[in-house]
Amino acid sequence: DIVMTQTPLSLSVTPGQPASISCKSSQSLLHSDGKTYLYWYLQKPGQSPQLLIYEVSNRFSGVPDRFSGSGSGTDFTLKISRVEAEDVGVYYCMQSIQLPYTFGQGTKLEIK
Amino acid sequence: QVQLQESGPGLVKPSQTLSLTCTVSGGSISSGSYYWNWIRQPAGKGLEWIGRIYTSGSTNYNPSLKSRVTISADTSKNQFSLKLTSVTVADTAVYYCARGGRGIDPWGQGTLVTVSS
Numbered sequence: 001d002i003v004m005t006q007t008p009l010s011l012s013v014t015p016g017q018p019a020s021i022s023c024k025s026s027q028s029l030l031h032s033d034g035k036t037y038l039y040w041y042l043q044k045p046g047q048s049p050q051l052l053i054y055e056v057s058n059r060f061s062g063v064p065d066r067f068s069g070s071g072s073g074t075d076f077t078l079k080i081s082r083v084e085a086e087d088v089g090v091y092y093c094m095q096s097i098q099l100p101y102t103f104g105q106g107t108k109l110e111i112k
Numbered sequence: 113q114v115q116l117q118e119s120g121p122g123l124v125k126p127s128q129t130l131s132l133t134c135t136v137s138g139g140s141i142s143s144g145s146y147y148w149n150w151i152r153q154p155a156g157k158g159l160e161w162i163g164r165i166y167t168s169g170s171t172n173y174n175p176s177l178k179s180r181v182t183i184s185a186d187t188s189k190n191q192f193s194l195k196l197t198s199v200t201v202a203d204t205a206v207y208y209c210a211r212g213g214r215g216i217d218p219w220g221q222g223t224l225v226t227v228s229s
Contacts, residue, residue: 048210048220050218050219051215051216054215060217096216100175
């Protein structure tokens, strides 16, 4: 299985400040079709996960532009340019280049 | 928009079979280039992908569960289902159904299944 490793596992951010989460995969997520199958999800407290970013850097419908994704190969980053109170929750990266799909351990974002 | 809703028993005895159904509304499970997933999350822990079924009916399962898992679909009811046999306390989790395509979204609200005698 591809192992997804997120850092940090938790972070506390002042509203209006930026935040960054790293995700590293044990194998390259670049497919021969040219796409990189790395996704970011946010699970808000008491809710189901929701898709934020697909294929490394594409914001899903309705996702605010303060969220951005970057990276290639095995190293990826989710950035929030200015954290808002509604951004609290657990962020997960996920790969779908190889079965079984696997998720990172999750990064818990709290507001200071 | 497409919505998913899980249903099934919230309590299952050890060694028995866990059976859940996901009802899809707002779209047909037999149309489009989508696949339909089951994912679970033990309390306070991360996400584990269980398996998926395509509109064609083909399936893929997580090898860690493969010998115990069956995912099937009933297109007439616009539902897909999960069966997990020989459950243990380690199978206690919130079970989600979700649509896959370009990423996995949307997800159902999840249903808690507790394995206990």
